[in-house]
Amino acid sequence: MASKTDQLLIVVSILEGRHFPKSARLSLVVQASFDGEQLATDPVEHRDQPYFSTELAWELDRRTLHQHRLQRTPIKLQCFAVDSVSKKRESVGYIVLDLRSVQDVKQEPRWYPLLSSKYTKQKPALLLSMALENDTKPSEPSPDRFKAKKAPPRQGSPAVSDLLPDKLEASLIPDQGYHQVGPADHCSDMFVLSVTVAFATKLEQLIPSTMKLSVEGSGFFFYYSLLGNDITSEPFHNLLSPDFEPERASVRIRSSKQILQTFLSQQPSLQVHLCCGNHSLGSTDVSLSALAAVSVDLENKAATVEGAFILQPPKRTKQALPALPADLQPTVGVAVTLRREEVAPQSLGKKEGESEAESLLEELQRGQEQAGLLAAADLEFPVLQQSQTEATAEGGASSVSVSAPKVSIPSSAHHYCFSLDLRSLGNLSLTHPIAATLRYSYPFFGSAAPIMTNPPVELQRNMEASLPQSYCAFDFATLPQQLQDTFLQVPLVVEVWHRDSTSRxxxxGRASVQLSRLLSSERSRVLASTGEQSWRQTHQDRIAVLNTHRPSRKVAELSYVATLEDLGLVKAREVIVSDSSQNEAAVPTQPSSHPAAPSLSVAPLGPTAPTAPRDTQEYRTALELELWKEEQEDLFDDQLRKKELSHMQALAEEWRKRDRERESLVKKKEVEYSLLEEQLQKTLSDLEKREKQLLESELETQRLQRELRAEHDLTQRELQESSRRLQQDCDHRVAMERDKVRLMEEERGRLLQQIADGEFRYKQLEKEFQLYREQQNIRPEFRLQSEVNLLTLEKVELERKLESTTKSKLHYKQQWGRALKELARFKQREQENAMTRLKKQQAELEAMRLRYLATEQKEAVHQDRKELDDIRNELNRLKQQEDRLGPASSPSGPAPTQSVIESADEHLSRLLEERDTLLRTGVYTHEDRIIAELNRQIQDAMRDRGNL
Known part of the structure; x- marks a missing residue:
């Protein structure tokens, strides 16, 4: 069970996205899955730059993290577009994160493009960052330990412990190559923390019986994590007598003694795993509490934790392995040393520096007693795991060093030559000119030292400048698969710096050169200088330089040409790193064969001054290359001569090794079989007990079956009785319903008969009413009354028509008066403005006006006469009807006469008002024809009124 300090959190921060199409109907959701657990962000707007700002975390212990790293368990992020109406989800793309790249230190966010993206034209991406955090929980204090109280700080100066956070973290300083623990102003000392894996014994006890040693050909190695950096030892193949060179991994820490001891007291134990491929066969915990003791004097000597530690199998296989005696326990020799960087290893005494190998050999002979461990000379080199490769590719440098006096190159490694020519820089979007210098580094080529262009070139807005001395070539050896994996995962980042003489x-900005495009380019066969044929791939492109603070903004464009040459297999299996090659800055080396073997040569950036041909770096490099080739040819000939002898010795050694393996497995299986026999006896006794329990259970089951059967019969009888009662009840209800139906039919017949009688009586009454109606129509009073009513209706209709006609005429008169007034005003205005023109056209206008008025007056008079005639005809008709009616209608006679008189008066008043209106306009006089006609009509109306 892991302690509380081993609890960790894998935190994935999803910050924002870019290059997404805008859609108001959709929203974006990112779902992350790791180890079967799925987490998701809240839905955000589907726009060009969606803003997530979400952290997703998984909790696990350090041992489980190591297992996942060995098994390369991925973290998969899948982006979905969700319809806000139908809630339908559609996959937009996904991202796969490597768990091995997660570190304890905070890393800068990176843009990850979506794979298998739905939006192929826009290439969307997410800004992500991963971190490994300690899941701090309050722990119970141990009652067995005594802890003294801290002395109160002096007044005016707070204690250092008060300034420290609750949980100290080791932050990597890439430029300086060390980790910093604590505040920068309190960190003035430099320390070196070293871990040495020296020897191992009885490792065959960790191999399960189902695994065949001869089948596992990938080799065995030790693995541990030092301050978040994954360290692996050189592989070995013989478990009975492990033969591997001791290796020391070192990290430089900048801190103070008090802060560093506090930091080490918070750290969990160092876990060392024995691995085969991707599986952990066993592990042990090395406590670091002794390094954090207050009594340790780090000023003059080193603090060491060392010994032979027992390897425990994983939890899943602990029950399958038998309990082993002490002399058969698998062990590993580990030493952890902490010292100040100024203290030389030679001055640490015999046990620490003079002969740790002798003390560890004595430790192996004495058994599991405390002793020293083998030491080796320190030689700095970066950690070779995928996580560190990605960290250094982003501009950081590892602070871990592992001792190794030589470099092994696999037989299947190829010799490659990579060259990069930065051609030009242009399309500057800044408003001010810059003095541009380009810088990049790619540790995979064998050197973490940055490559820079010199001298700076002046670049102005919308101008293109060529880069001087920007060609650089790298010779290195690596496996083709490792080359392809690294080029696909790690881009080459080129930084553009502005050099100013007055400021820093x-x-x-930064430009990412995707080396994977170089692998997909066309391959061509070329003839090398040695006469051998090689393959060459060339890729030329123009990429954008993005702003460091605003990654979506393009600052400039960089043009480059990259070339990769495959020179074939490397002839040597082992290369000794010479002092000259280590000291040459232009020929960096890397003593490891995991990502790349030692660099053979790196072409210089360019001569700064003319030198003699034999003194140039190119000549020395070519000379070293020729000497190296001759040496390789001699080695190859020597290997051919010794090939037969080595094969025979290898076969004999393999035969003896397999015999020893079989003997060891036989002993191991005897112990296992004895344990299995004991387990079998115990299982037999358990089976007898279980048989007795089964008999008792069977009897109990039979009893329960009888009870259940009786209960079932009783329930069946009750159901039958209930069914019979329900059947009788239903029959009785049916009979009652039938009686009700019969009674309703009788009532219906009676009601139908009543309806028929009522219809007959209705027809009789209708006939009588029709006869009465005919009799009433024959009477004369009824007929006269009907005529009177008709006449009254006609009179009312005529009055209504007359009233509407009068109103329409009055309206017409008003409109006509307005028109005449407007005409008079227009006439007067025209006379005042243009008297000369009016005199010439007066006759014509007067004639036109007279014709127009005459026509209008004629139509009006004709209409008036027609209306008067209609009125006279109507009056005459009414008089005739009145005469015919005689005395019968005499009571209603005066009313029509009075109505006719009132109508005549109204007509006379209308004519008078119309004449006066025309005269008041000032346009007409008494001599005009229309005025004379109105006078005549007025006289006729007065005469007709007098006759009435």
Whole structure:
């Protein structure tokens, strides 16, 4: 069971996205899955730059993290577009994160493009960052330990412990190559923390009986994590007598003694795993509590934790392995040393520096007693795991060093030559000119030292400048698969710096050279200088330089040409790193064969001054290359001569090794079989007990069956009785319903008969009413009354028509008066403005006006006469009807006469008002024809009124 300090959190921060199409109907959701657990972000708007700002975390212990790293368990992020109406989800793309790249230190966010993206044209991406955090929980204090109280701080100066956070973290400083623990102003000392894996014994006890040693050909190695950096030892193949060179991994820490001891007291134990391929066969915990003791004097000597530690199998296989005696326990020799960097290893005494190998050999002979461990000379080199490769590719450098006096190159490694020519820089979007210098580094080529262009070139807005001395070539050896994996996963980042003589250098932007495009380019066969044929791939492109603070903004464009040459297999299996090659800055080396073997040569950036041909770096490099080739040819000939002898010795050694393996497995299986026999006896006794329990259970089951059967019969009888009662009840209800139906039929017949009688009586009454109606129509009073009513209706209709006609005429008169007034005003205005023109056209206008008025007056008079005639005809008709009616209608006679008189008066008043209106306009006089006609009509109306 892991302690509380081993609890960790894998935190994936999903910050924002870019290059997404805008859609108001959709929203974006990112779902992350790791180890069967799925987490998701809240839905955000589907726009060009969606803003997530979400952290997703998984909790696990350090041992489980190591298992996942060995098994390369991925973290998969899948982006979905969700319809806000139908809630339908559609996959947009996914991202796979490597768990091995997660570190304890905070890393800068990176843009990850979506794979298998739905939006192929826009290439969307997410800004992500991963971190490994300690899941701090309050722990119970141990009652067995005594802890003294801290002395109160002096007044005016707070104690250092008060300034420290609750949980100290080791932050990597890439430029300086060390980790910093604590605040920068309190960290003034440099320390070196070293871990040495020296020897191992009885490792065959960790191999399960189902695994065949001869089948596992990938080799065995030790693995541990030092301050978040994964360290692996050189592989070995013989478990009975492990033969591997001791290796020391070192990290430089900048801190103070008090802060560093506090930090080490918070750290969990160092876990060392024995691995085969991707599986952990066993592990042990090395406590670091002794290094954090207050009594340790780090000023003059080193603090060491060392010994032979027992390897425990994984939890899943602990029950399958038998309990082993002490002399058969698998062990590993580990030493952890902490010292100040100023203290030389030679001055640490015999046990620490003079002969740790002798003390560890004595430790192996004495058994599991405390002793020293083998030491080796320190030689710095970066950690070779995928996580560190990605960290250094982003501009950081590892602070871990592992001792190794030589470098092994696999037989299947190829010799490669990579060259990069940065051609030009242009399309600057800044408003001010810059003095541009380019810088990049790619540790996979064998050197973490940055490559820079010199001298700076002046670049102005919308201008293109060529880069001087920007060609660089790298010779290195590696496996083709490792080359392909590294080029696909790690881009080459080129930084553009602005050099100013008056201020510090300023980082303008970064450009990512995707080396994977070089692998997909066309391959061509070329003839090398040695006469051998090789393959060459060339890729030329123009990429954008993005702003460091705003990654979506393009600052400039960089043109480059990259070339990769495959020179074939490397002839040597082992290369000794010479002092000259280590000291040459232009020929960096890397003593490891995991990502790349030692660099053979790196072409210089360019001569700064003319030198003699034999003194140039190119000549020395070519000479070293020729000497190296001759040496390889001699080695190859010597290997051919010794090939037969080595094969025979290898066969004999393999035969003896397999005999020893079989003997060891036989002993191991005897112990296992004895344990299995004991387990079998115990199982037999358990089976007898279980048989007795089964008999008792069977009897109990039979009893329960009888009870259940009786209960079932009783329930069946009750159901039958209930069914019979329900059947009788239903029959009785049916009979009652039938009686009700019969009674309703009788009532219906009676009601139908009543309806028929009522219809007959209705027809009789209708006939009588029709006869009465005919009799009433024959009477004369009824007929006269009907005529009177008709006449009254006609009179009312005529009055209504007359009233509407009068109103329409009055309206017409008003409109006509307005028109005449407007005409008079227009006439007067025209007379005042243009008297000369009016005199010439007066006759014509007067004639036109007279014709127009005459026509209008004629139509009006004709209409008036027609209306008067209608009125006279109507009056005459009414008089005739009145005469015919005689005395019968005499009571209603005066009313029509009075109505006719009132109508005549109204007509006379209308004519008078119309004449006066025309005269008041000032346009007409008494001599005009229309006025004379109105006078005549007025006289006729007065005469007709007098006759009435």
């Amino acid at each position: 250098d300023q980082l303008i």
